[in-house]
Amino acid sequence: MSSATDVAVRVEGVSHSFGEPGDAQHVRALLDTSLKVKRGELLCLIGPSGCGKSTLLNVIGGLLIPTTGTVEVGHTPVRGPLPRHIAFVFQENALFPWCTVMENVKLGMVFQGVPRAEQEPRARKALEAVGLAEFMGHYPAQLSGGMRQRAALARALSLETGILLMDEPFGALDEQTRMILGEDLSVLLSRTEKTIVFVTHSLGEAVFLADRVAVFSARPGTIKEIIDIDEPHPRNPDFVTTEKFAKLRNRLYGLLHEEIRKAVSQSAVVGPQS
Amino acid sequence: MKAELLRRPGLARLVVVVALVALWEIAARTVVDPMFMAPPSEVLISLGSVFDTGGVPAALRITFWELAVAFAISVAIGLVVGLAVGLSKFSNRSFMPIILLLYGTPQITILPLFILYFGIGPASKIAFGVSHGIFPIIVTIVAGVQNIKPILMTAARSMGASRWQLFRWVIFPHMIPSFFAGMRLGMTGVLLGVLLAELYVSTAGIGYFTTLFTQNFDPTKLLGLISILAAMAIVLNEIVRRAEVHYGRWRTD
Amino acid sequence: MSARSEQRGRWASRAVQLGFVVGLLALWYLGTTYWGISHLLLPNPVKVWHELRDVLASGDYLPDLRITLTELATAFAISCTAGVTLGYVISRSQYLIRVFEPLLAGIYSVPIILFLPLYVLFFGLGPASKIALGTTISFFPIVLNTIAGFGYVDKIFIVAARSMGASDVQMFRHVLLPAAFPVILTGLRIGFTVALLSILGSETIASLAGLGHRIVHLAEAMETERMFAYIAFVVAIAVVLNSLTSGLERRAKRQ
Numbered sequence: 001m002s003s004a005t006d007v008a009v010r011v012e013g014v015s016h017s018f019g020e021p022g023d024a025q026h027v028r029a030l031l032d033t034s035l036k037v038k039r040g041e042l043l044c045l046i047g048p049s050g051c052g053k054s055t056l057l058n059v060i061g062g063l064l065i066p067t068t069g070t071v072e073v074g075h076t077p078v079r080g081p082l083p084r085h086i087a088f089v090f091q092e093n094a095l096f097p098w099c100t101v102m103e104n105v106k107l108g109m110v111f112q113g114v115p116r117a118e119q120e121p122r123a124r125k126a127l128e129a130v131g132l133a134e135f136m137g138h139y140p141a142q143l144s145g146g147m148r149q150r151a152a153l154a155r156a157l158s159l160e161t162g163i164l165l166m167d168e169p170f171g172a173l174d175e176q177t178r179m180i181l182g183e184d185l186s187v188l189l190s191r192t193e194k195t196i197v198f199v200t201h202s203l204g205e206a207v208f209l210a211d212r213v214a215v216f217s218a219r220p221g222t223i224k225e226i227i228d229i230d231e232p233h234p235r236n237p238d239f240v241t242t243e244k245f246a247k248l249r250n251r252l253y254g255l256l257h258e259e260i261r262k263a264v265s266q267s268a269v270v271g272p273q274s
Numbered sequence: 275m276k277a278e279l280l281r282r283p284g285l286a287r288l289v290v291v292v293a294l295v296a297l298w299e300i301a302a303r304t305v306v307d308p309m310f311m312a313p314p315s316e317v318l319i320s321l322g323s324v325f326d327t328g329g330v331p332a333a334l335r336i337t338f339w340e341l342a343v344a345f346a347i348s349v350a351i352g353l354v355v356g357l358a359v360g361l362s363k364f365s366n367r368s369f370m371p372i373i374l375l376l377y378g379t380p381q382i383t384i385l386p387l388f389i390l391y392f393g394i395g396p397a398s399k400i401a402f403g404v405s406h407g408i409f410p411i412i413v414t415i416v417a418g419v420q421n422i423k424p425i426l427m428t429a430a431r432s433m434g435a436s437r438w439q440l441f442r443w444v445i446f447p448h449m450i451p452s453f454f455a456g457m458r459l460g461m462t463g464v465l466l467g468v469l470l471a472e473l474y475v476s477t478a479g480i481g482y483f484t485t486l487f488t489q490n491f492d493p494t495k496l497l498g499l500i501s502i503l504a505a506m507a508i509v510l511n512e513i514v515r516r517a518e519v520h521y522g523r524w525r526t527d
Numbered sequence: 528m529s530a531r532s533e534q535r536g537r538w539a540s541r542a543v544q545l546g547f548v549v550g551l552l553a554l555w556y557l558g559t560t561y562w563g564i565s566h567l568l569l570p571n572p573v574k575v576w577h578e579l580r581d582v583l584a585s586g587d588y589l590p591d592l593r594i595t596l597t598e599l600a601t602a603f604a605i606s607c608t609a610g611v612t613l614g615y616v617i618s619r620s621q622y623l624i625r626v627f628e629p630l631l632a633g634i635y636s637v638p639i640i641l642f643l644p645l646y647v648l649f650f651g652l653g654p655a656s657k658i659a660l661g662t663t664i665s666f667f668p669i670v671l672n673t674i675a676g677f678g679y680v681d682k683i684f685i686v687a688a689r690s691m692g693a694s695d696v697q698m699f700r701h702v703l704l705p706a707a708f709p710v711i712l713t714g715l716r717i718g719f720t721v722a723l724l725s726i727l728g729s730e731t732i733a734s735l736a737g738l739g740h741r742i743v744h745l746a747e748a749m750e751t752e753r754m755f756a757y758i759a760f761v762v763a764i765a766v767v768l769n770s771l772t773s774g775l776e777r778r779a780k781r782q
Contacts, residue, residue, distance in 0.1 A: 290626065383762060383765075386742055
């Protein structure tokens with residue numbers, strides 16, 4: 001049974017190119033990509049560098065209008081940012097350095113249009129959920145990379161959107177921090193009912209966090225295959241040691257390896273990333 | 275004693291300064307003709323008489339006032355022009371080259387013109403000061419607006435920020451440390467402009483007295499007057515510098 | 528923004544700049560020719576142009592130019608030598624840097640032009656006082672940049688060279704000097720620019736000769752056409768000298 005309400009995001013035939021044909025910088029990032037994101041699932045987008053996964057994320061979120069194709073969130077076509085429905089967490093540190101953590105979280109709500117009285121309690125709730133309650137008054141420069149990303153996540157959570165788009169949020173962090181944040185994210189998400197689209201480079205991260213993993217081909221990117229990961233949330237940290245995990249990870253590796261090689265040989269081309 | 279000095283460079287600095295002043299004192303009293311140089315002790319003692327010289331306190335007061343007004347005007351014009359040029363890519367590309375060209379020209383060559391147009395009173399001094407002060411302010415504000423990391427603008431847009439909200443909550447706060455750095459440089463410019471103009475006009479204001487003391491071969495009073503002006507400059511510079519340190523707190527670069 | 532609209536934007540900006548300059552010139556010409564602005568305040572651009580050609584053709588500028596350039600060269604030579612030498616000596620020890628750098632930076636933050644009357648008292652109205660002021664002012668950026676250049680060479684290079692057995696002379700020649708060179712060069716360029724400006728400034732305020740003085744003299748004689756011609760001339764000289772020094776700095780850094 002598949003009714004319209006089960007689909008949170010519908011992507012149809014999206015292609016995107018940067019620059020005009022004939023320009024030196026013309027890049028075909030995405031080619032004829034279609035996707036249905038189920039409500040409440042965590043969908044991972046994984047693929048080699050430059051395959052267009054971040055581009056697709058930006059298109060879904062309304063930050064980019066695709067050259068062809070459409071995106072629908074619920075029944076609304078996406079033509080620009082939808083701050084009430086979609087929140088972002090970026091890889092690059094997008095916290096405002098002149099604001100404290102609390103001020104950063106509140107500022108997001110100011111932009112979204114949340115009434116003044118609701119901002120403080122919502123901010124507190126989000127910061128507690130990510131474990132940053134003690135650091136509310138700190139400035140981003142005073143925090144570690146992992147804590148900054150927690151703050152960015154809190155800001156996104158406080159917007160109370162149905163959909164969360166995360167673009168390699170842990171990409172700039174070291175392995176150990178990634179592990180901890182991944183486990184905490186899984187716990188957090190089991191408590192909410194958000195739909196999440198999560199871009200990553202890491203095979204292990206994809207298998208650990210996702211309900212489904214969409215594997216991209218090399219540029220121009222399109223979805224090669226979607227793998228199901230049938231494992232309940234919150235994921236047990238021991239899941240990574242199981243044979244099931246290893247099998248899934250190997251499957252991903254098999255799908256990805258040749259695409260990664262293709263991408264590396266393409267990387268002489270100068271163009272926008274992913 | 276040596277160990278103490280080695281551990282505390284601040285103390286050593288003080289010793290160096292004292293040694294230089296002592297050298298000055300000795301040289302002025304023994305080697306150099308008193309017509310050309312005065313020992314620091316004399317200068318200190320005679321500071322009072324400098325103030326007693328008719329017209330000096332008024333000239334000092336007017337100079338200070340000129341500095342304050344020129345600075346205020348520079349900041350106002352610099353802020354408005356800086357924002358106007360920085361916020362629009364088109365304005366930036368069109369007008370920045372012109373501004374940089376003007377910034378780089380030796381304005382000293384047109385000082386006589388300023389006096390010609392504005393007279394020998396405070397107006398010309400203020401105008402020349404403003405002319406020196408606005409450029410660093412404009413340039414730093416434009417940089418502050420243009421250097422904002424694109425990800426910050428993207429994040430704000432993704433959260434639904436309107437154009438006004440983008441300016442009020444993202445661009446403006448980001449630009450503030452640059453603004454204060456610009457004001458520090460602007461103060462240096464204003465000091466230079468106003469003092470140059472003052473020294474040039476030898477018939478009124480500070481310039482009259484520097485010329486007078488020079489022609490009368492009175493190094494004591496001349497040094498006294500210069501010291502007072504130098505102190506004024508140091509105080510003003512320090513005020514702006516402290517403001518910059520205080521408001522530039524979040525900057526890590 | 529696509530490449531084509533980028534190009535269109537660039538042309539539009541150039542058009543604005545051109546329009547701005549042409550507009551100003553037009554206003555200048557119309558104002559003095561038809562709208563009755565007194566020639567004592569703003570001379571006619573055509574007359575200024577003729578005066579400029581006359582100045583250039585007759586070599587009228589030569590004596591003043593020679594004086595100004597001599598003062599500049601002398602002042603810069605002295606401040607260069609003193610600044611680099613002292614800067615190097617101070618940079619040899621972290622302690623000396625901590626003692627002297629803030630001191631030098633502090634003195635530099637005072638407008639040193641204030642000392643001009645003192646120099647005039649001491650050296651008179653001739654070139655000596657201008658050279659003295661030019662030397663004093665340009666000394667500071669040179670010494671400060673030299674300290675920064677030699678003093679803040681990345682430790683890793685020094686450690687690596689020592690581990691390979693470099694002697695002190697080798698260390699200086701092959702590690703310190705090349706590492707410090709770009710920073711020192713910038714200091715020299717700034718020092719040169721600042722020396723030129725202070726010399727022009729002191730010639731304007733208190734002098735009997737030189738380009739700065741010439742402009743003042745013409746202003747007092749109300750010969751505004753010739754004055755404007757000389758202003759244009761001096762600005763052109765300054766622009767040429769600045770481009771030369773910036774160009775030299777860039778060439779030297781590329782090596």
